[in-house]
Amino acid sequence: MAVQTSHTPLMLTITEEHEMLLNAVRDFAQKEIVPIAEKFDESGDFPMDTIKKMAGMGLMGIEVPEEYGGAGMDVLAYVLALTEIAKADASHSTIMSVNNSLYCNGIMLFGTEEQKQKWVKPVASGEKIGAYSLTEPMSGSDAATMASRAVLNAAGTHYIINGRKSWVTSGPVADYIVLFTMTDPSKGSKGISAFLIDANQKGLIRGKKEPKLGIRASATSEIIFEDYECPVENLLGKEGDGFKIAMSVLDAGRIGIAAQALGIAEAAYEKAVAYARERQAFGQAIGQFQMIQQKIADMKTRIEAARHLIYNACLAKMRYKATGARYTLEASMAKLFASETAMFVTDEALQIHGGMGYSKEMPLERYYRDARITRIYEGTSEIQRMVIARNELGMR
Amino acid sequence: MHIVTFTRSTPDTTAKVEVNGKGEVTWGDAATVVNPWDEYSLEEAIVQAKNVGGKATVIAIGTEMHNEALKHSLAMGLDAAVRVWSDGLDVTDSLHWATAAAAAVNKVGDVGLVIFGKESVDTGTDQHIYQTARKLGWTMLSYVAKILELDAANKTIKVEKVLEGGKQVLTAKLPAVISVMKGINEPRYPSFIGIRKASKAEIPVWSLSDLGVTLPAASTQLVGYSNLPVQEVVTEIIDGATPQEKAEKLVEKLLEAKVL
Ligand SMILES: Cc1cc2nc3c(=O)[nH]c(=O)nc-3n(C[C@H](O)[C@H](O)[C@H](O)COP(=O)(O)OP(=O)(O)OC[C@H]3O[C@@H](n4cnc5c(N)ncnc54)[C@H](O)[C@@H]3O)c2cc1C
Numbered sequence: 001m002a003v004q005t006s007h008t009p010l011m012l013t014i015t016e017e018h019e020m021l022l023n024a025v026r027d028f029a030q031k032e033i034v035p036i037a038e039k040f041d042e043s044g045d046f047p048m049d050t051i052k053k054m055a056g057m058g059l060m061g062i063e064v065p066e067e068y069g070g071a072g073m074d075v076l077a078y079v080l081a082l083t084e085i086a087k088a089d090a091s092h093s094t095i096m097s098v099n100n101s102l103y104c105n106g107i108m109l110f111g112t113e114e115q116k117q118k119w120v121k122p123v124a125s126g127e128k129i130g131a132y133s134l135t136e137p138m139s140g141s142d143a144a145t146m147a148s149r150a151v152l153n154a155a156g157t158h159y160i161i162n163g164r165k166s167w168v169t170s171g172p173v174a175d176y177i178v179l180f181t182m183t184d185p186s187k188g189s190k191g192i193s194a195f196l197i198d199a200n201q202k203g204l205i206r207g208k209k210e211p212k213l214g215i216r217a218s219a220t221s222e223i224i225f226e227d228y229e230c231p232v233e234n235l236l237g238k239e240g241d242g243f244k245i246a247m248s249v250l251d252a253g254r255i256g257i258a259a260q261a262l263g264i265a266e267a268a269y270e271k272a273v274a275y276a277r278e279r280q281a282f283g284q285a286i287g288q289f290q291m292i293q294q295k296i297a298d299m300k301t302r303i304e305a306a307r308h309l310i311y312n313a314c315l316a317k318m319r320y321k322a323t324g325a326r327y328t329l330e331a332s333m334a335k336l337f338a339s340e341t342a343m344f345v346t347d348e349a350l351q352i353h354g355g356m357g358y359s360k361e362m363p364l365e366r367y368y369r370d371a372r373i374t375r376i377y378e379g380t381s382e383i384q385r386m387v388i389a390r391n392e393l394g395m396r
Numbered sequence: 397m398h399i400v401t402f403t404r405s406t407p408d409t410t411a412k413v414e415v416n417g418k419g420e421v422t423w424g425d426a427a428t429v430v431n432p433w434d435e436y437s438l439e440e441a442i443v444q445a446k447n448v449g450g451k452a453t454v455i456a457i458g459t460e461m462h463n464e465a466l467k468h469s470l471a472m473g474l475d476a477a478v479r480v481w482s483d484g485l486d487v488t489d490s491l492h493w494a495t496a497a498a499a500a501v502n503k504v505g506d507v508g509l510v511i512f513g514k515e516s517v518d519t520g521t522d523q524h525i526y527q528t529a530r531k532l533g534w535t536m537l538s539y540v541a542k543i544l545e546l547d548a549a550n551k552t553i554k555v556e557k558v559l560e561g562g563k564q565v566l567t568a569k570l571p572a573v574i575s576v577m578k579g580i581n582e583p584r585y586p587s588f589i590g591i592r593k594a595s596k597a598e599i600p601v602w603s604l605s606d607l608g609v610t611l612p613a614a615s616t617q618l619v620g621y622s623n624l625p626v627q628e629v630v631t632e633i634i635d636g637a638t639p640q641e642k643a644e645k646l647v648e649k650l651l652e653a654k655v656l
Contacts, residue, residue, distance in 0.1 A: 017595035020471060023427070024586045058588030071588030 012311050018077055025081045028057065029088035037089035040217035041366050044209070046173050047217050051095055055126015059085070060099045064108060068116050069125035075252075075314045079259040086263025090370035091217035093263060097256035098169045099123055103130030106178050106249040107196070110237040119176055119196050131174035131199070132253075133165040133223060134246050140167075141383050144189035144243060148181040148225065152232070159183070159195065159235070161203070161228040167377075171221035172209050174199050178249075180242045181225075192242030196234040203228030214369035251328050253378045254335035255313045261335075261342035261374040262306050268349035268367040269299050275353055286352070295348045303345060306338040329391045336384035339374035346371040397450040397508035397548045397570075400501050401441040401474075403434040404456050405465040406518040413518075415621045430465045433513030435583035436576050440543065441511050442473045443581065448548040450508070451475045455500050458487050463599055470594035471586030477597065478504075482604040488519075489614040494527030499607035501532060508548060512575040514539065522575065529573035537566060537574045 032050055040047050054060065062078045064070020071077075078100060086093035107120050122128040139145045148163020161181055168177070177197040184191035197204065207222030237245055276287035276296060286292050313334040316327035346368040350357035357364040375381045390396060407413055411426030430438070438454065445452035453476045454469040456462035466477040480500050486492045501507050510532070515522040522538075529536035537555055541563065545554040551570040556563055558577055586594070604611065634649070636642035650656045 015595070017592055020467065020586070020591045020595055021588060024471065024588075024591060028585045053585070056587065057585050062588065066589060072592065073588060077588070 012076060012315055014076070014080075017073075018080055021073070021077055022080050022084060024057065025059070025084040028053070029084050029092075033085065033088035033092055037091075037217075038360075038363065038366070040089070040091065042216075044211070044216040044219075046170075046219045047092060047095075048173070050092060051129070052126060054085070054092070054096060059096055060126045061104050061120070061124020062100055064100075064104050064120060064124040068108070069121040069123075070104070075255065075317045076311075079255065079310055079314055082256055082259040083263040083266070086260040087267040089217070090260060090264050090367075090373075091215045093260045094215050094218040094373075095129075095170055097253065097260060098132055099130045101252040101256040102132035102249055103176070103178055105252045106132070106194070106245055107236065109248065110194070110241070110245050111196075114233075115196060115236065123176060128175035129170050129173055131168050131170045131177045132249070133168045133171075133177050133197075134180045135165065135167045137164055137166045137222075141380060143180075143246065144192065146180070146182055146192065149185070150181045150183050150193060150195065150230065152183075153229075156232065158229040158231055161195070161225040161230055163225050165223045165225070166207075167210070167220055168223050169218055169220050169377075171223050172206055172219040177223070178236065180246050183239050183242075187240065189243040190240050192246070193239045194236040194242040194245045195230050196236055197228070197230060199223075201228070213372060214366070215373050247328075248326070250378055251326065251331045252317065254331040254384075255310065255317065257374055257378050258306070258310045258313065258331075258334040258338035261338035261371065262303065262310060264367050264371045264374070265299075265303050265306065265338070265342040265345040268346045268364060268371075269303055271362070271364060272296070272299065272345075272349035272352045275356075279354075292352060295352060299345045299348055302337075302341040306334070306341040309334040309337050329388060332379070332384045332387045332391075335374075335378065336381055336388070339371075340381060342371035342374050397448050398504055398506045399441045399445045399448075399450055399452045399509045399511065400504055400507050401434070401437045401452065401454050401469075401511045402456065402497060403438060403454055403462075403465045403469055403513075404431050404458060404516060404518075405429070405462045406431045406516065409517060415623045419620050421621055428461060428464055430468045431513060431517050433515055433517060433578070434465070435513070436578055436580050437511040437513040438469050438472055438474060439581045439583040440576055442584075444509065444511070444543060444546050445475070448508075448546055450548065453478065453504055455480060455497070455504075457481070457485070457493055457496050457500070466599050467594045467597065468586060470597050471590040472584055473587075473590055477599050478602055479599055480602045480604075480607070485604065485611065486614045486618075488618050489616050490521065490524040490527055491615050492611050493524045494531050495609055495611055496604065496607065497524070497528045498531035499604075499609040500602060501528075503602065503607055508551070508570045508572075509546065509553065510534070510571075510573040512573070514575050514577055525573065525575050532571070532573065535568045535572040537568060537572060540574045540576045541580055543574075543580075 058071035061070030062073050066072040082093055085096055104120050104124050123130040134143050136146050150159040150161045152159055177199050179195045179197045180192055182191050183193040203226055205224040210220045276292050277285055279286045313330040316330035320327050350364045350368050353364050356362050405428035407423035408426050408429050411423040413423045416422045441452040452474050454474045455478050456466050457480045470477050480496050512525045526536055539558045540555045541558045542556040552567055553570055553572055554567045556565050634642050634645050636645055
C-alpha cells in the first residue's frame with residue numbers, strides 16, 4: 001500500500017463478507033444487467049426495473065447504517081460493488097453512485113436525526129431515487145458563482161427558491177434532491193446553502209432529458225425552480241454551509257467515479273485479452289504481436305495502479321472516519337488516474353478489436369463512449385489536477 | 397411448522413469439468429455455486445415459511461465445500477443452516493445420502509414440508525429425493541410447478557404438477573416431500589444485510605452419531621470416473637443448383653446416416 005505520512009494503518013482487508021458481496025453483485029450484474037445494457041444504451045430509457053432490483057439487494061445505501069435503511073457496510077464494499085456494476089453497465093453505476101455517495105452520504109454527514117429518517121431511509125432502501133444538484137448552466141467547475149437564489153419569506157417559514165440547475169443525474173425520475181443554491185450572494189461561496197427538496201412538489205419543473213454521448217440510460221436533465229417553497233426544516237446544515245457540504249460530499253463521490261472508471265476499464269480489458277488470444281492475422285493469434293502485447297501490458301499495469309489508488313483513497317476515507325482528516329487529495333488522485341485509465345484502456349481495447357471494436361455488434365464502442373464521462377463529472381481532470389497541485393503547493 | 401430444504405455446492409455450470417490423471421473430478425479454479433436447481437427450492441422455502449409463519453432450515457450433506465452453498469442460502473434469507481458429515485459417509489451412494497437426510501429432517505423436528513430442487517446439476521440425478529421421502533415414510537410430490545395452498549392448520553398441501561403435455565392439481569396430507577421446477581418462482585439475490593449475517597454465521601455440523609443412524613453397507617460401488625470420449629465433428633457443405641436439390645441431397649444423406 002502507498003506510503004503515507006499520517007498514522008493510518010496501511011492495511012485494507014478483503015473479508016469473507018466482502019468476497020460474498022462481490023460474488024453476489026457479480027452474479028447479479030452478469031445475469032440481470034449485461035443482457036439489457038445494449039438495449040438501454042440504444043433507447044436511453046431509465047432502467048427502473050434493474051435499479052429496483054439493485055435496491056432490493058442493498059446497493060442503493062451500502063454505507064448507510066441499517067437503522068436508516070442501508071446495508072451498513074464500509075467504503076471498500078461500496079467500491080467493490082460499484083466496480084462490478086460498472087463492469088456490466090456504466091449507466092447503472094452512475095445512478096447507483098449518485099444515490100450512495102452524493103445523496104445519502106451528504107445527509108448522513110450533515111443531516112439531523114429527523115432529516116436522516118425522512119430523507120435517507122426511503123432512498124437507501126430503494127423506494128425513492130435521489131439526486132444531487134450543484135451545477136448550473138453558467139457555473140460548472142466554478143460552482144460558487146451560481147445564479148439561483150433562495151430567499152427566506154417574511155413569515156420565516158419557507159425559503160422561496162428560483163433559478164435553473166443543469167446536468168442533474170436522475171433529474172427526470174428523482175423523488176428527492178440535495179440542492180445547492182445561494183442564500184447570500186454577498187458572501188460568495190460562503191453564501192451557498194444546501195436544501196432537501198421534494199421533487200414532486202409544485203414550483204419544480206423538470207427540463208428535457210439531455211441527449212448524451214455515453215451513459216445514455218442514466219437520465220440527466222435541467223431542473224427549473226419557480227417560486228418553489230422549501231420549508232425551513234429542510235435546510236441541510238446551517239445557512240452558508242452549502243459549499244462545504246458540496247465539496248466534502250464530492251470527496252466520497254470521486255472515489256465512486258474512480259471505481260466506476262475502473263469497472264469500465266476492466267470490462268474492456270477482459271474483452272481485449274480474449275480477442276487477442278483468439279483473433280488470427282498473418283497466420284497467428286494477434287496476441288503474438290509485440291505491439292498488441294505492449295497494449296496488454298500497459299492496460300493491465302494502469303488498471304492495477306488505478307485499483308491501488310482507489311484502495312489508497314478507501315484507506316484515507318477510513319482514516320477520516322477515525323480522525324476527521326479530509327481525504328480530498330487521495331480521492332482526487334484516484335479519480336484522475338482511474339478516469340484517464342478508463343479512456344486509455346477503452347481506446348486500446350477497441351483498437352485491438354479492429355473493425356469489430358467500432359461495430360455496435362460488440363460492447364467496445366459503448367465502453368469507449370461511457371468512459372468519456374468519468375473525465376468530466378464530479379470535477380473534470382483539469383479540476384482534479386488543480387486540487388492535487390494546490391494541495392501540494394499549499395496554494396488556494 | 398418447519399420447512400426443510402437441501403442444497404449443495406456444485407461447480408459453476410460454465411466451468412470446464414474434467415477427470416484428471418489421478419481419476420479425480422476437477423474444475424480448475426472455477427468457483428462453486430449453489431446447485432442451480434436449488435435456487436428455486438431455497439426461494440420457495442423462504443416464501444412458504446413466511447406464509448405459514450414458520451421457520452426455514454437448509455441442510456447440506458457433505459464436506460466443508462458445501463458451507464459455501466449454505467452461506468449463500470443464509471444470505472438469501474433462510475433462517476438456519478446445518479451441515480451433515482461423518483467420515484465414511486458415501487454421498488455418491490444415494491441410499492446413504494437419503495438415510496442421513498431423513499434422519500436430519502427428523503432431528504430438526506416439527507417438519508411439515510421438505511422441498512428439493514428438481515435434481516443435482518453435477519451428478520444429474522434425483523433418486524436421492526424419492527429415497528429420502530421413502531425413508532421418512534412421507535408423501536412424495538415431484539415436478540411441482542406451483543404450490544397452490546399450504547395449510548398448516550389442516551395439514552394439507554395443494555400443488556400443481558407438470559406432466560408431459562399437461563398439468564395435474566393434487567392435494568396431499570402433510571408432512572410431504574416435494575421437488576420443484578424452475579419457474580415456480582423468481583429466486584432472489586442475497587441482500588447485503590443477509591450477506592453480513594451469513595458471513596458471521598457458524599454452521600453447525602451434525603455427525604451420523606448425532607443423528608443416531610448407522611448406515612447400511614453402500615449398495616452402489618463407484619468404480620471410477622472417466623472423461624467423455626471426444627466427439628469428432630466433420631462439416632460438409634451440401635452443393636446444389638436449387639434449394640430443392642440441396643434439400644433432397646440432405647435428406648438422402650440423413651437417411652444414409654440413419655438419422656431419419
Ligand atoms: C452526464 C453528466 C452528468 C452530470 N451529473 C451532475 C449531477 O448529478 N449534479 C451536478 O451538480 N452536476 C452534474 N454534472 C455536471 C458536471 O459536474 C459538470 O459538467 C462539470 O463539473 C464541468 O462543468 P462545466 O460543464 O460547466 O464545464 P466548465 O466548468 O465550463 O469547463 C469547461 C472546460 O474548462 C476547464 N476548466 C474550467 N475551470 C478550469 C480551471 N480553473 N483550470 C483549468 N481548466 C479549467 C474544464 O476542465 C473544462 O475542460 C453532470 C455532467 C454530465 C455531463
